[in-house]
Amino acid sequence: MKLLGIVLVIFSTSSLGYLFALKYKMRRWILKSMISSLNLFKIEITYSKAPLGEILMAISRSSDKSIKFVFSKTGMILSQNEGYTAGEAWEIALKEWDNGYLKKEDVEILRSFGYGLGNSDVYNQEKNFDLAIELLKRQLSNAEEESKKNEKLYKNIGVLAGLAIIILFL
Template sequence: MLKMLGAVLVIAATTLAGWVQARQYANRPQQIRRLILALKRLETEIMYGFTPLPEALIRIGEQSGGAVGAIFLTAAQNMKPPDNSTAQDALQLAIGAGWKATAMKTAEQEIMRQFSYTLGTSDRKDQLGHIATAVRQLESEEHEAREEQNRYEKMFRSLGLLFGAFIVIVMY
């Protein structure tokens, strides 16, 4: 009876681990899409809203929600007193603090870091060009993430169960 309970626990644990890993593959394209939409909202705020950058980042963060929204909210908070960070520093600090909460990889992080170097340092037309470049790069990463999701998500779900069964077989 105790052996059976142990076997069930091992299989349940490895299956759960497989599902957690598969969920990471499913979350990544969704979060990249949220990031793209957030940048497009920023583009709209810059182009038509004439909204100060901290307020625009707050709006975008609230609309985006989740880990992506938290990055923009943190950046906006970093730009306000007492920190009074520049837009570049505020966004880089926010990326550093909040990126681990996302399912995104370092490629997307690097795109956002590169974008942060240009945020708030040039005129509106130039800013729109930088946002468009970041969006194109993120769309490319989203395409790759969707391919990885299609390739690996189902595999990890199955592997978790199979690995658990393998451990149980080896143990008995």
């Protein structure tokens, strides 16, 4: 019975450590996916003559599931012709996107990107995309540094906390 308790304590605390570490991994993944999708979005805006709503829906189909909602929701809002601008639709989608992995700064970059969405000619749109992508790449670099530091730390703390609890009860 004691052995079963020991295994459960170690498993539980280790799992908690891995869950905390997952937050860093997911942030990196979402930032990489968003950069990739924004690059695709930039290409579509530059070379396609399709309406913005259709472009966004096409990008959502090829995007990772972690960021798909933002593009599909924005595309749906624009396709419904309710009078929203692209920036307003993007803002609504960001507010409804339930994402606990990104930092406030990451979301602010995406929000500021939305302000310039669809408000100017193709050349200025490209500049808006380039700025957002560059800022997200910096955030990705920061996320990778944080991840190197903290992922291993949380995993080890989980295991060590389990061992400490077991020692206390023995």
